[in-house]
Amino acid sequence: MRDFMRDFAVVQRHARELAHMSGIDLDMVRPRTRKLWEARALALHCLADGDMAEANKVMAPFKARSMTHNLQRTLEAR
Numbered sequence: 001m002r003d004f005m006r007d008f009a010v011v012q013r014h015a016r017e018l019a020h021m022s023g024i025d026l027d028m029v030r031p032r033t034r035k036l037w038e039a040r041a042l043a044l045h046c047l048a049d050g051d052m053a054e055a056n057k058v059m060a061p062f063k064a065r066s067m068t069h070n071l072q073r074t075l076e077a078r
Contacts (some may be wrong), residue, residue: 007045014041036062 046055
């Protein structure tokens with residue numbers, strides 16, 4: 001995988017472009033939503049490099065089961 005820190009600005013720009021295509025303004029969303037779009041953009045970079053395993057790792061925290069589990073943990077902590 002390419003140097004992540006060097007490419008982070010590019011990933012953020014692509015995240016904004018992807019979100020904009022879906023009608024979402026990343027300046028108006030919660031941090032978790034912004035991270036999701038950044039993960040999607042990073043996963044696309046991984047796929048462009050031919051690294052499906054890394055793309056899956058990037059998206060793993062955002063799978064529905066993980067998100068549901070994290071929500072349950074948050075609610076239990078209250």
